[in-house]
Amino acid sequence: MAYSEKVIDHYQNPKNVGTLDKGSKNVGTGLVGAPECGDVMRLQIEVDDATGMITDAKFKTFGCGSAIASSSLATEWLKGKSIDQALAVDNMDFVEELNLPPVKIHCSVLAEDAIKAAINDYRVKNGMDAIKFEDSVVH
Amino acid sequence: MLKLPIYLDNNATTPMDPRVLEVMTPYFLEHFGNAASRNHPFGWQAEEAVDYAREQVAKLIGADPKEIIFTSGATEGDNLAIKGIYEMYASKGNHVITATTEHKAVLDTCKHIEKTGGEVTYLQVKPDGLIDLKELEAAIRPTTILIAIMYANNEIGTIQPIREISAIAKKHGVLLFSDAVQAVGKIPVDVNKDGIDLMAFTAHKMYGPKGVGALYVRRKNPRVKVTAQMDGGGHERGMRSGTLNVPGIVGFGKACELCMQDMEEDTQRISKLRNKLETELMKLEEAYINGSTEHRLPHVTNISFKHVEGEGLLMGFNKNIALSSGSACTSASLEPSYVLKALGLGDDLAHSSLRFGLGRFTNEEQIDYTIKAISETVLKLRDMSPLWEMYKEGIDLSKIEWAAH
Numbered sequence: 001m002a003y004s005e006k007v008i009d010h011y012q013n014p015k016n017v018g019t020l021d022k023g024s025k026n027v028g029t030g031l032v033g034a035p036e037c038g039d040v041m042r043l044q045i046e047v048d049d050a051t052g053m054i055t056d057a058k059f060k061t062f063g064c065g066s067a068i069a070s071s072s073l074a075t076e077w078l079k080g081k082s083i084d085q086a087l088a089v090d091n092m093d094f095v096e097e098l099n100l101p102p103v104k105i106h107c108s109v110l111a112e113d114a115i116k117a118a119i120n121d122y123r124v125k126n127g128m129d130a131i132k133f134e135d136s137v138v139h
Numbered sequence: 140m141l142k143l144p145i146y147l148d149n150n151a152t153t154p155m156d157p158r159v160l161e162v163m164t165p166y167f168l169e170h171f172g173n174a175a176s177r178n179h180p181f182g183w184q185a186e187e188a189v190d191y192a193r194e195q196v197a198k199l200i201g202a203d204p205k206e207i208i209f210t211s212g213a214t215e216g217d218n219l220a221i222k223g224i225y226e227m228y229a230s231k232g233n234h235v236i237t238a239t240t241e242h243k244a245v246l247d248t249c250k251h252i253e254k255t256g257g258e259v260t261y262l263q264v265k266p267d268g269l270i271d272l273k274e275l276e277a278a279i280r281p282t283t284i285l286i287a288i289m290y291a292n293n294e295i296g297t298i299q300p301i302r303e304i305s306a307i308a309k310k311h312g313v314l315l316f317s318d319a320v321q322a323v324g325k326i327p328v329d330v331n332k333d334g335i336d337l338m339a340f341t342a343h344k345m346y347g348p349k350g351v352g353a354l355y356v357r358r359k360n361p362r363v364k365v366t367a368q369m370d371g372g373g374h375e376r377g378m379r380s381g382t383l384n385v386p387g388i389v390g391f392g393k394a395c396e397l398c399m400q401d402m403e404e405d406t407q408r409i410s411k412l413r414n415k416l417e418t419e420l421m422k423l424e425e426a427y428i429n430g431s432t433e434h435r436l437p438h439v440t441n442i443s444f445k446h447v448e449g450e451g452l453l454m455g456f457n458k459n460i461a462l463s464s465g466s467a468c469t470s471a472s473l474e475p476s477y478v479l480k481a482l483g484l485g486d487d488l489a490h491s492s493l494r495f496g497l498g499r500f501t502n503e504e505q506i507d508y509t510i511k512a513i514s515e516t517v518l519k520l521r522d523m524s525p526l527w528e529m530y531k532e533g534i535d536l537s538k539i540e541w542a543a544h
Contacts, residue, residue: 003454011454017523034541035526036486038448038466038475042525060525064450064466068523113542 003065004099010069015076018058020044028122030114039063039107041071043114045078045086047122054078054086059114066104070094070111078115083122087131089115143459145505149344149498150293150321150439151463155390156346156499162393163348166386174383175374185385192392196353199395200319200338201329208354208375209388213320216339216354217244219379220316223365224285224337225252228314232282236313238262238270239481240297241289245318249287258282266483267431268297272307279311290319290328290338294465294478294494295430296439298322305334314363320344324398325436326406330355336363342387346499347394351387354379401499409497410437412506416495417442419510423517425530429465429479429492438497441465441479443488444517446526449475452493455516460509465492487526487536 003011022029026046033040039062046056057075061068073094078086094100094108120130146154166188174189176182193204210216221235237249239261249259260278262270270288279286286308291298301317308315316337322328323338324345330338341352356378357363364378371380398405417440420426425445444452449466465476466489475489484492493513497506521527529536 032542038490040525060523062524062526063448065454
């Protein structure tokens with residue numbers, strides 16, 4: 001199966017690989033997927049308390065090229081967005097931007113789940129309720 | 140000069156040896172006859188060529204030429220052997236014994252006979268990929284008519300103890316069929332010394348053309364017969380109708396002759412390269428060889444690089460190196476290799492595996508390039524892997540509640 005150029009580019013030059021201090025109150029961490037499924041994504045956001053804007057985002061991903069590309073793209077998109085804007089990111093946005101084939105849709109779902117999990121982690125740390133999302137439909 | 144891409148997927152198929160193509164060419168053009176045409180020189184020439192090839196093929200496995208049934212490949216051979224025995228020996232019983240690490244062509248054929256009233260025992264394998272001989276013997280029933288165990292595995296190269304298996308089969312009066320696709324031409328296989336009654340193999344895994352293979356069917360001690368699975372002109376002693384693929388068969392014969400002639404030299408050279416590849420890659424942390432290293436084909440190795448996903452790993456170099464992975468991230472089921480899982484590997488290690496199949500045309504420069512490319516990619520992806528980071532922090536990954544999706 002051939003990958004799209006955008007997937008290859010993110011795979012070869014991933015953006016924002018790394019780790020933020022998960023103990024920090026400003027940092028929300030989302031860890032989704034499972035090793036036995038062949039992909040695990042960890043997405044972290046750093047939020048400015050005063051403005052509610054995401055100032056930094058980092059990822060680490062165990063998975064195929066599409067999973068790596070989706071999480072790399074997610075960090076690019078999240079930086080500079082407000083939490084509300086980040087919540088609006090949909091898995092189909094990844095599918096369209098990266099030209100993911102149907103067998104790789106689950107990578108985009110995982111990326112969306114990772115964003116939501118990171119936001120909820122941030123919310124809970126800061127005394128807010130976790131938002132209840134509908135379960136992802138894939139698998 | 141190193142020519143890219145490098146081919147290290149010789150268990151999937153091998154490139155043709157140019158010496159094979161050379162002998163095939165005339166049989167596409169001037170000698171195009173039907174080997175079953177008995178009344179003119181075109182037919183005679185084709186028949187003569189097929190007879191010669193049948194001898195070359197038989198010689199490689201220590202068989203009589205009359206015991207060679209030409210097929211379209213090993214999938215057909217597997218089907219013909221298992222279904223053919225099941226139907227031919229129906230009055231004796233309906234039970235077949237096989238193993239969970241067999242090729243799909245064997246497993247799915249067994250599933251088929253189960254649907255038509257057959258009974259099949261699927262033996263588990265030990266962590267090294269070998270079957271347990273005691274379990275095999277214990278599985279034999281009065282109704283057992285066939286044991287179907289592969290000679291060597293396509294994913295991990297593990298060689299089964301065929302002689303011990305055939306001794307058990309003989310003791311209980313059960314026939315032994317072996318899918319020997321990966322073994323024939325690579326290691327010495329002798330149907331008489333090994334005690335095999337039926338054996339499927341194919342040309343394209345031994346530097347011959349695709350679309351031609353053979354089923355060995357024993358004629359003496361005991362005389363074995365299979366029910367034909369295709370009706371027609373009664374070719375191949377009535378066991379496999381259909382006009383013979385003369386150029387393919389000629390190439391198959393030549394490929395067998397070359398394997399026999401070059402086996403020792405090829406094996407020595409290739410296993411040295413395989414060992415170098417393996418030794419260097421095993422210098423990476425948390426790398427594991429899958430399957431027995433003692434009972435193994437000389438040109439195969441299968442290695443898991445923990446905390447790196449196989450398909451992601453392949454993407455780092457698959458423009459330049461052709462390899463396959465036990466990961467199946469592309470399949471709808473997301474199930475990794477059933478062979479690796481049968482060894483007792485966790486899904487995570489199965490997802491992290493690469494299968495290397497070296498061959499006659501692999502050279503040292505290619506292996507050096509491969510070692511470097513794979514090592515670099517593994518390190519790069521581990522820097523990017525949350526699992527690797529957690530492992531390094533001493534976190535027990537098995538204790539984490541993963542949100543499986």
